[in-house]
Amino acid sequence: MSSVELRKVDKHYGSYHALKTVDLKIEKGEFVVMVGPSGCGKSTLLKTIAGLEAINSGQIVINGRDVTREEPGDRGIAMVFQSYALYPHMTVAENMGFGLRMAKRPRTEIEAAVKRAARILRLEEQLDKRPKQLSGGQRQRVAIGRAITRSPEVFLFDEPLSNLDAALRTQMRVELSGLHAQLGSTMIYVTHDQVEAMTMADRIVILNKGRIEQVGSPLELYANPANIFVAGFLGAPRMNFIEAKAVSVEESAVSVAAAGLPALSFGGIDVGGFSAGDTLTIGIRPEALHVEPSNRAMPVFSSRVRLVEQLGRETVLYVDASPLQATNSDSGTGNFTLQLNKVSAIGVGATLQVGFEIGDAYLFGPDGRTLTPRKPVAST
Amino acid sequence: MSRLWRRNRHWVTPALFLLPGLILFGTVILAASIETVWISLHDWDGIGAKAWVGLANYVELVDDPQFYVSLKNNVIWLLIFMLAPPIGLALALIVNQRIRGMRFLKSLFFVPLVLATVTVGVVFGWVYDPNFGLLQLVFSAFGATAPALLSDETFVTFAVAAAALWPQIAFCMILFLAGLNSLNDDLIAAGRVDGARGWRMLRHVVLPQLSQVGFIAIAVTVIGALRSFDMIAVMTSGGPYGSSTVLAYQMYQESIFSYRFGYGAAIATVLFVIMIVFIAWYLNGLIKAERSNV
Numbered sequence: 001m002s003s004v005e006l007r008k009v010d011k012h013y014g015s016y017h018a019l020k021t022v023d024l025k026i027e028k029g030e031f032v033v034m035v036g037p038s039g040c041g042k043s044t045l046l047k048t049i050a051g052l053e054a055i056n057s058g059q060i061v062i063n064g065r066d067v068t069r070e071e072p073g074d075r076g077i078a079m080v081f082q083s084y085a086l087y088p089h090m091t092v093a094e095n096m097g098f099g100l101r102m103a104k105r106p107r108t109e110i111e112a113a114v115k116r117a118a119r120i121l122r123l124e125e126q127l128d129k130r131p132k133q134l135s136g137g138q139r140q141r142v143a144i145g146r147a148i149t150r151s152p153e154v155f156l157f158d159e160p161l162s163n164l165d166a167a168l169r170t171q172m173r174v175e176l177s178g179l180h181a182q183l184g185s186t187m188i189y190v191t192h193d194q195v196e197a198m199t200m201a202d203r204i205v206i207l208n209k210g211r212i213e214q215v216g217s218p219l220e221l222y223a224n225p226a227n228i229f230v231a232g233f234l235g236a237p238r239m240n241f242i243e244a245k246a247v248s249v250e251e252s253a254v255s256v257a258a259a260g261l262p263a264l265s266f267g268g269i270d271v272g273g274f275s276a277g278d279t280l281t282i283g284i285r286p287e288a289l290h291v292e293p294s295n296r297a298m299p300v301f302s303s304r305v306r307l308v309e310q311l312g313r314e315t316v317l318y319v320d321a322s323p324l325q326a327t328n329s330d331s332g333t334g335n336f337t338l339q340l341n342k343v344s345a346i347g348v349g350a351t352l353q354v355g356f357e358i359g360d361a362y363l364f365g366p367d368g369r370t371l372t373p374r375k376p377v378a379s380t
Numbered sequence: 381m382s383r384l385w386r387r388n389r390h391w392v393t394p395a396l397f398l399l400p401g402l403i404l405f406g407t408v409i410l411a412a413s414i415e416t417v418w419i420s421l422h423d424w425d426g427i428g429a430k431a432w433v434g435l436a437n438y439v440e441l442v443d444d445p446q447f448y449v450s451l452k453n454n455v456i457w458l459l460i461f462m463l464a465p466p467i468g469l470a471l472a473l474i475v476n477q478r479i480r481g482m483r484f485l486k487s488l489f490f491v492p493l494v495l496a497t498v499t500v501g502v503v504f505g506w507v508y509d510p511n512f513g514l515l516q517l518v519f520s521a522f523g524a525t526a527p528a529l530l531s532d533e534t535f536v537t538f539a540v541a542a543a544a545l546w547p548q549i550a551f552c553m554i555l556f557l558a559g560l561n562s563l564n565d566d567l568i569a570a571g572r573v574d575g576a577r578g579w580r581m582l583r584h585v586v587l588p589q590l591s592q593v594g595f596i597a598i599a600v601t602v603i604g605a606l607r608s609f610d611m612i613a614v615m616t617s618g619g620p621y622g623s624s625t626v627l628a629y630q631m632y633q634e635s636i637f638s639y640r641f642g643y644g645a646a647i648a649t650v651l652f653v654i655m656i657v658f659i660a661w662y663l664n665g666l667i668k669a670e671r672s673n674v
Contacts, residue, residue, distance in 0.1 A: 073575025085566035
């Protein structure tokens with residue numbers, strides 16, 4: 001169990017700036033998930049922590065020790081790769097014991113460690129098999145077992161579940177969370193899957209273009225995204241965005257207008273950094289949109305249903321609300337996404353009145369920063 | 381037309397693609413091999429009528445001292461050639477390092493592959509020349525006289541095989557370089573995380589991934605050693621007194637110079653049988669490797 005600290009970590013590949021002055025402190029025993037779109041630098045960041053990639057400047061400190069110049073094998077880390085990276089010519093037991101063998105530990109100790117890991121991961125029957133005789137899920141467990149036997153200070157996971165099918169992924173997600181609870185080790189986990197991030201993390205680190213956008217607990221990030229990128233990245237279906245003009249800016253209040261929407265007035269706004277006439281963005285989560293609201297005070301717009309997705313307990317509607325224009329990468333430009341927490345009889349082509357609470361909406365500034373005040377975080 | 385084509389294209393297309401290869405293989409390899417075995421049962425000068433002699437050519441071969449010289453020389457070639465895979469691997473590991481100027485060095489190592497074997501033979505003939513050769517220069521630097529390697533019955537086969545080893549090493553090096561380029565990066569990374577480095581990384585993580593390539597390198601080298609011919613033709617013509625012949629060269633001599641095509645064919649058949657043993661081993665290994673990869 002160890003803390004991990006990144007101090008002003010910078011990484012270039014030629015002219016490409018992969019990591020831009022990344023600062024991050026991970027506490028002992030924490031499960032931190034790094035998430036972001038492809039190319040955001042999350043895997044690179046993990047590899048720099050592992051020591052597989054050298055950094056151009058900055059410092060990496062594990063458990064108070066500067067390991068920036070140390071070889072991966074000396075850093076006290078273990079890593080689980082997306083491709084599993086099992087040694088094909090070794091048995092499961094040899095794969096799991098290889099790290100200890102390289103550390104020249106006595107055979108009895110290696111055997112004990114391998115047995116213990118195999119018991120935790122239910123691999124006792126597979127110890128004499130080769131990786132290619134195993135299923136994808138078993139290989140994944142061997143890769144995790146190889147990490148466990150080294151009893152590392154920090155576990156690093158590089159998209160470990162992305163090669164598994166959906167059912168197995170859910171199962172392994174639960175197992176990994178259980179493993180973290182059992183071992184209590186520090187774990188750093190990279191994924192592009194926000195469900196993995198939301199379900200497993202103590203804290204989520206959101207990366208974009210080599211920079212940390214925001215760090216926080218899953219529910220905190222969901223309720224209070226620091227900017228439009230985090231708001232759009234977390235949440236499925238994604239948040240709806242509406243371009244709007246700032247009509248008047250007063251002290252801590254702004255009134256905005258968008259074609260097809262009544263004038264809206266937001267309070268408690270940080271009004272520095274923009275002025276009347278600037279383009280702002282309104283953000284509304286799909287589940288914050290209400291169909292045919294009974295509350296007459298709600299801002300309302302009318303729309304036509306273009307597609308209905310029944311998910312069993314929820315219904316997702318994709319609606320065209322022109323002249324009101326939404327940008328939503330899930331439903332395509334011009335469309336809104338609505339999520340109803342019930343089975344709905346609404347069909348394609350239906351005309352709906354859609355409304356929302358002004359308190360549920362977010363307002364983002366011209367630079368993408370969140371302007372609306374903090375929202376309460378759902379308590380667990 | 382189009383319906384006929386649609387109904388049959390699933391086999392017509394592959395058949396058309398296979399046909400040229402099959403015809404070539406059938407005539408040049410299969411028919412020629414069978415013909416050779418057939419000729420080996422005859423007494424034939426290559427022009428006139430063939431006279432059936434049964435196994436007489438083989439009986440003669442068993443009593444021919446030259447046959448045993450050739451056989452022994454083939455074994456020497458084989459043993460010397462076995463140096464090519466390990467040296468080629470070592471060179472590949474060195475040349476594969478990311479060091480400035482390595483690319484230039486790498487291309488230098490490719491040179492013997494580009495050269496015709498005949499050229500290599502001639503060049504080494506000069507190197508070995510006891511009067512003005514490179515070897516003589518080296519010996520005279522120590523105040524010694526260079527041995528006339530190519531006219532010495534004891535050394536001649538070693539000298540010729542050593543010359544032939546040069547391009548063979550380059551060939552093995554290229555095979556291993558290709559293998560090193562297709563190493564699994566994640567496995568190397570996993571090895572580094574597991575604390576393997578230097579020799580132990582090579583031994584436990586890198587070499588096992590090269591086993592397939594290594595197997596091919598060894599097999600190709602064995603076959604190359606057994607079919608050695610051109611270097612001997614260029615450098616010694618089998619001399620002195622037939623002491624550097626190998627089976628392939630003896631076959632050529634008997635057939636072309638002595639007009640004994642039947643006897644030459646018998647030697648060829650024996651060589652073929654020896655080769656078959658290695659080829660069977662090679663194919664067996666390939667099939668096994670492919671099966672274990674599934």
